[in-house]
Amino acid sequence: GAVVSQHPSRVICKSGTSVKIECRSLDFQATTMFWYRQFPKQSLMLMATSNEGSKATYEQGVEKDKFLINHASLTLSTLTVTSAHPEDSSFYICSATGPSLTYEQYFGPGTRLTVT
């Protein structure tokens, strides 16, 4: 149980285009989802917290207009990187918690974004 999927697993896009990454909780309802980015050989940095049906809460320094997060249902959150630039290239990981999964976060497999 508690499986989280992400799609796509890898994406290459051209500078200036937008990319959408999906995060789904497959067997539980995720009241809260989190989006992280991870640079090579570094730790995860929280970008934003999203609750179903409400606006995402962004961490300091994260541009909300660049990283659009939508949590439209209890099983789906999306992260859209708008007007992507090469410096946005990174590993993006989502995680989810649900009402019965107190404190533990269940992570998706990540999405490798490369902006050329």
Added chain:
Amino acid sequence: SQQGEEDPQALSIQEGENATMNCSYKTSINNLQWYRQNSGRGLVHLILIRSNEREKHSGRLRVTLDTSKKSSSLLITASRAADTASYFCATDDWGSEKLVFGKGTKLTVNP
């Protein structure tokens, strides 16, 4: 800034040996969690220890927590090559669902 700091940053051992990783944090916590990440993959939750617990076991994993020193350790006994991965501790601020991750320890278990 990140709250958790793992030590060592990298650890290389032989199969069968024990691996110990340490984590320090700065503020009061509700619980501390350890996660594992294989290269280029997502994180897998290993174990959660609450602030009122001092030690917890799960299979070959043993976690300790010393809230007076704001530190935790993860011990993997009888390591296997398949244990090769990066290990992260993560803490939450009391009452918050958000996790703050340490920099991680890259463990290599040589067969």
